[in-house]
Amino acid sequence: MxxxxxxxxxxxxxxxxxxxxxxxxxxxxxxxxxxxxxxxxxxxxxxxxxxxxxxxxxxxxxxxxxxxxxxxxxxxxxxxxxxxxxxxxxxxxxxxxxxxxxxxxxxxxxxxxxxxxxxxxxxxxxxxxxxxxxxxxxxxxVIEKLTQEEKDSIVETGISNNMEMIGTNEKMKEVFHLIRKYAATDYPVLIVGETGTGKELTARAIHQKSNRANKPFIVVNCASIPSELLEAELFGYEKGAFTGADKRKPGKIELADGGTLFLDEIGDMPYNLQAKLLRFLQEYTFERLGGTQTLKADVRIIAATNVNLKKAIEEGRFREDLYYRLSVLTIELPPLRERGEDVVIMAKYFVDRYSKEIGKNIKGLTKDAIDLIRSYSWPGNVRELINVIRKAVVLTDKEYIDAEDLDIKVDSSESENISNILDIRKHTERLEKKLLREAFIRTRGNITKMAKLLGISRPKVYKLLEKHNIGEIHIK
Ligand SMILES: Nc1ncnc2c1ncn2[C@@H]1O[C@H](COP(=O)(O)OP(=O)(O)OP(=O)(O)O)[C@@H](O)[C@H]1O
Ligand SMILES: [Mg+2]
Known part of the structure; x- marks a missing residue:
């Protein structure tokens, strides 16, 4: 392109x-x-x-x-x-x-x-x-000849096959900068951001750029695994540890040895398990469920959350000590609506990528489509953008994707709210009523004085008092 x-x-x-x-x-x-x-x-x-x-x-x-x-x-x-x-x-x-x-x-x-x-x-x-x-x-x-440093600041490539992280906005450049810095260490990282902002992609980028890149990157989603199973999933179990444990099974921590363990939705981890994770983060040792042997694993932990962990701490759902352990290195991913022109750059990129993927020759987006993409708030962030573009690419028969091809439901309540805030007529009416009432009180309803104060004719004063339904009128 x-x-x-x-x-x-x-x-x-x-x-x-x-x-x-x-x-x-x-x-x-x-x-x-x-x-x-x-x-x-x-x-x-x-x-x-x-x-x-x-x-x-x-x-x-x-x-x-x-x-x-x-x-x-x-x-x-x-x-x-x-x-x-x-x-x-x-x-x-x-x-x-x-x-x-x-x-x-x-x-x-x-x-x-x-x-x-x-x-x-x-x-x-x-x-x-x-x-x-x-x-x-x-x-x-395009310009492969430029230095890696310059190139990295714009598009993080090679995160894994067919995965690129795009950003030109200052906030995203800062994210790329942190990815590179954090990749050089083994400390835990906490990634915070709304849904679909690229938390997992960021975690993968850190792993890929670290010297653990050739070792496993293991994902555990703390929200999607029932809490009673999560412990066994993380730490593994010995044969007979619980009903149904008919053979020994290593946990994800063991499987991630030498590599990175990505704990997604960490805010949903059960409270008692948080203590066990904290211990692991302090000593890098653990026991399998039902086991007595203390094992060691060299694992880098990256955690992500889209909930406010500080609030969870106040509400007694998240351990403060674990939070401090995890949040030494933090990356905050900005929502898409705060990334300026990036939304358009990404949209064009995804059109190009997905049309190539399915062998269509779509040339781009029309101006109307771009205007719509710019004005929409993208609550589902990059994932939503990808879904909308992919659907349009599949369904359209046109050379250029138009606004009507984009399945975006513009939030009408939001635009209504804005139009309420900015509606000149409504504000003028409110002000008119306020001034009228003020004049009414000061003159005790004397129409001649009111007309003088307000700078309008007497008949107009009558009209307005009637319109705004204000007080008894004393006519001299
Ligand atoms: N900057 C980016 N450039 C290109 N693709 C991106 C970017 N950020 C995210 N994506 C893509 O958007 C999708 C969502 O990203 P990801 O799964 O990392 O988000 P997430 O924050 O983990 O979402 P959730 O909170 O819903 O789990 C993925 O397909 C990912 O590859
Ligand atoms: Mg995710």
């Missing part, structure tokens, strides 16, 4: 590398870089200066030279989004509006369109914010 435009650009270009300068010709120009004719000596790579004219004005940008998969020479710009926006971004934007067509889907566009009316792609690249979103997205997906 291409999300930044590319235009033909066959102007003369000067390349500077140290003390040397070369002349060459451009092939095409994008926000990321410039493709040049294949004449440039390759011994100078990392720091080049590229100079050319844009609309008669000289521009010099720093860059890095490399050969792309088609063996063409490309200079990738190493400049701030602000600089790209004011130079190449403005130039490309002008060219796009001049051409009158969307550079992605060729649909006719107007100078006033910020997004393509058909495919919903950005059209104005003279804003540094737009450049930033695009760069962030592309760093991880």
């Amino acid at each position: 291409r999300i930044s435009p590319r235009i033909q650009f066959t102007e003369n270009i000067i390349l500077e590398c140290g003390d040397e300068a070369f002349e060459t010709k451009g092939v095409d120009l994008s926000l990321q870089g410039i493709k040049i004719e294949n004449t440039y000596p390759e011994y100078c790579k990392d720091n080049v200066k590229v100079s050319f004219e844009l609309n008669g004005k000289p521009v010099t940008l720093n860059g890095k030279l490399y050969r792309n998969e088609q063996k063409e020479m490309v200079i990738v710009f190493k400049e701030s989004p602000e600089k790209i926006a004011e130079t190449v971004g403005s130039y490309i934007t002008n060219k796009i509006y001049e051409s009158g067509h969307c550079p992605f889907c060729e649909y006719p566009i107007q100078k006033t369109d910020k997004y393509c009316p058909k495919c919903g792609m950005y059209l104005n690249f003279s804003s540094s914010n737009v450049i930033k979103v695009i760069n962030d997205f592309k760093l991880g997906k």
Whole structure:
């Protein structure tokens, strides 16, 4: 999926590398870089200066030279989004509006369109914010040549087969940063977030980036296993430990030895079992149910919850000591509605991914669909977004997914509430009544004085008093 435009650009270009300068010709120009004719000596790579004219004005940008998969020479710009926006971004934007067509889907566009009316792609690249979103997205997906550090900050790839974690928003960059930091340690981690925000994915990412990656990642969902079975599930049991225990069974802690144990919905763990888990976290030893032998396991614990554990502690449902043990390292996953443009970037990504998965050639989302995605509050977060997009991809016959293809139930009570809050007429009426009553009290209902105070005519005062059903009137 291409999300930044590319235009033909066959102007003369000067390349500077140290003390040397070369002349060459451009092939095409994008926000990321410039493709040049294949004449440039390759011994100078990392720091080049590229100079050319844009609309008669000289521009010099720093860059890095490399050969792309088609063996063409490309200079990738190493400049701030602000600089790209004011130079190449403005130039490309002008060219796009001049051409009158969307550079992605060729649909006719107007100078006033910020997004393509058909495919919903950005059209104005003279804003540094737009450049930033695009760069962030592309760093991880396309420009493999950039450093791992830059790439990681945008898309966490390789978490497991076919699993990627996407985020360009500052809050998500902070999450990625913490994932990397925590992966380097063996301490427990507590992941907090609403349903569907990616808690399990985050836990897997930490595991994959840790030196336990080749060892098991075991998941135990504390809410879905009946509490009387959870203990046996975690710690295992010996033959005869309870009715039905006809052979020894290792617990998940043993199975996770050397790796990571993910305790999902930790807030639902029964109180008495929390003490046993705490002991394990202190000594990394345990006994199987019905067993006497003390066993050791080298397990990293990652716990997740979508409930407020502090509240659970106050209500006596969660042990404070366990909470402090678990929450030394914490990651808070922001709800999707607080991740800004990420919701659109992810939606486009999922359209691309799921349409490829089922062999359909869906090109993207319409502007209406994007507007709807932006305005919806996504209570089910990323999981809900995935479900909505997947369903639309499967059901639509169109090239572009439209708003009507998205099975989103916009919460009408929410929009009603908002319209109540913002309704000018209702507020005006309330204010009118308040002022009228105030004037009524001050003048003791003297219409002439009221008319003067309120700055309206006497008949109008009568009308309003009647409308708002206010007091007895004393006419002089
Ligand atoms: N940043 C992201 N980028 C791409 N996919 C994501 C991202 N976050 C979550 N997902 C996907 O969304 C779905 C839900 O994520 P996950 O199961 O990790 O959420 P969760 O917080 O554990 O949810 P729950 O509270 O319901 O258990 C998964 O399919 C996951 O791969
Ligand atoms: Mg989960």
